[in-house]
Amino acid sequence: MKTDRFTYEGVPTPCYIIEEDLLRRNLELIRDVSRRAGVEIILAFKAFALWKSFPVFREYISHTTASSLYEARLAAEEFGSKAHTYSPAYTERDFDRILSCSSHVTFNSMSQYVRFYPRVEEYNRLYPEERVSCGLRINPEYSEIEVDLYNPCAPGSRFGMMASQLPDCLPAGIEGFHCHCHCESSSEALEHTLQHIEEKFGRWLSRLKWLNLGGGHLMTRKDYDVERLVAILKGLKERYPDLTVILEPGSAFAWQTGPLVASVVDVVENKGIRTAILDVSFTCHMPDCLEMPYQPAVRNAETVEPDAVKRATPEENVYRLGGNSCLSGDYMGAWRFGHPLAPGDRIIFEDMIHYTTVKTNMFNGIRHPDIAMLHSDGTLEYYRRFSYTDYRDRMC
Structure with a gap:
């Protein structure tokens, strides 16, 4: 079917809609940064893993990053290349299969290295043409992330090793460092982070083959200083010419690439507060809104302070928007609309593709939004239409 990209008229709700033109715009920018800076930029599945869109991605990038066996399998089986894999703690049950799906494996701790590196050695001996490169996750004890929920370098963090925990001579087989310190961050934040990395870990960098600077580099945001990013990365490469530099953003790929389209089901009032109840749920379909929290933009509505x-x-015409679950806190807002809301009105939540589509759940058995791609010619292709059996089959 074809639909108008401003109203999505005729599209049954709820539905996540990815717009191909917007996705390609981001991919072109990311590829340009990669080429100009001489670094590799790969997709983090934790933010976006809609595998039916991978043919588009493969026109621009070659690799992805995984944090679990299932993500590593998705890389190998659906994206078509082996994953750069990191996990806070690998398990006996999964590690051998992870190896077969990975080109890089990063250990979070020295105990994980001691436990699993012999298996990497054996794998590389048996399959030299599929050799896996190993690294350690480092913690520079610095991050500009203000929300502790998303700060991997907060005091007491379970992620990575501090410089004081590393031996002067790195263990056998360690060829790289992995560091993740950002969340929707600026190029300036990366510059500050690199200063701390080089100050604390500089004596090892010249001995390594690769440095993975993790995700959170929101280079596709309008106000992001892309030229500064390129200059920072070029400078790093000049200081360490033999070092392969890797970035693994997630949100940057899917930033502002499409909405979640919903409908008003009912309007209720309590103590003068009017709430439009929708056919979607914040806790089920937009969980970051409640976790961070943040109030998403709604098309053709003015965001106003909640009180x-x-x-x-x-x-x-000021309303809260409420989810259709039984969780008392499943609401956000307020927004000011240009007319009174009524059942059947469309509510279009902007920028709802990154993280939402990988973090949704089926709490209360609420209908999961369909997922569709709006192609450049205006044709809407459904990637997935969810049903009762999807809910039933998650249970036992």
């Missing part, structure tokens, strides 16, 4: 809904007159 405005308590003071607004009916003529102001």
